[in-house]
Amino acid sequence: MTKRIIAMVGDFYHKEEWAVASLNKALEELQGVTIEYTSAENIIEHLQSKPDAVVFFKENRLNPQDEKIQTWMDDEVASAISQYVQEGGGWIAWHSGLASYENIEIYTSMLKGYFEFHPDKHQIVTYKAVEGMSLTNYSDFEFLDEHYFVVCDEENTNVFLTSESVDGSSIAGWTHEYGKGRVVCLTPAHLEEGLLHPMTTTLLAKSIELSLP
Numbered sequence: 001m002t003k004r005i006i007a008m009v010g011d012f013y014h015k016e017e018w019a020v021a022s023l024n025k026a027l028e029e030l031q032g033v034t035i036e037y038t039s040a041e042n043i044i045e046h047l048q049s050k051p052d053a054v055v056f057f058k059e060n061r062l063n064p065q066d067e068k069i070q071t072w073m074d075d076e077v078a079s080a081i082s083q084y085v086q087e088g089g090g091w092i093a094w095h096s097g098l099a100s101y102e103n104i105e106i107y108t109s110m111l112k113g114y115f116e117f118h119p120d121k122h123q124i125v126t127y128k129a130v131e132g133m134s135l136t137n138y139s140d141f142e143f144l145d146e147h148y149f150v151v152c153d154e155e156n157t158n159v160f161l162t163s164e165s166v167d168g169s170s171i172a173g174w175t176h177e178y179g180k181g182r183v184v185c186l187t188p189a190h191l192e193e194g195l196l197h198p199m200t201t202t203l204l205a206k207s208i209e210l211s212l213p
Helices: 016-027 043-048 075-086 105-111 198-211
Strands: 003-009 033-037 053-057 090-094 113-117 123-129 141-145 149-152 158-165 168-178 181-186
Touching: 003 016, 016 033, 016 053, 016 198, 043 075, 053 198, 075 090, 075 105, 075 168, 075 181, 090 198, 105 113, 105 181, 149 168, 168 198, 181 198
Parallel strands: 003 033, 003 053, 053 090, 090 181
Antiparallel strands: 113 149, 123 141, 123 158, 158 168, 168 181
C-alpha cells in the first residue's frame, strides 16, 4: 500500500528548492511512497487529511531580520501537530524544523528537543553514527555546514547521530515514539552541498522509513 507524505519546506534562510532536491533524492531510495509539497499556512487542514508522515523543514520566524519578529506557529497549531502524531502520524523535524520553536512548549515537548544556536561561520562538520543504532549503520561523513547546537532530552529519546566541528560537539539526530506515532529529529544540513550529500539523503530516507506506520 502506498504511503503518503506531506512536506513543508523552506523559509527566509533555508532555500525551498535545495530542500526539495534533497528530499526528492531521498525518495529515490524508498518504494511505495508519494510526496506532496505544500505550505504551512493551512497545516491543520493538511494534518486532518491524515498523511502517513510529515517532513518539516521550516523555522518559526517569518521575518528574522526585522526588529519586530513575527512567528507563525501558535499553541493551536502545535496542539494539532501533537494530536496528529499521538494518533499515529510520523513527524520528521529536519534542520530548520527545529529552529525558533523554543517558546512553543507543546511542540518542543513532543520533539524532546530544539535548536539552541549555531556559530556565525560555517565550518566543516563531521557527523558520526551512534554505535548500535540501526538507523545509522555507516561510517562518519562531513561537509561544510551550519553547525546546529541543540537542547535534547537524551534520557527520553534515542540518539542516533552526533556532530563535531572546531566549535564543539552536539547531538544531530534522535527518535522516539510519541503516542501511536513516531518523531525523528535531524539537524543536517543547511547548504546545497550538504543537503545533496549522499549520506544526508540516505539518512533522510531512513528517517522517513522509520517514521512511517
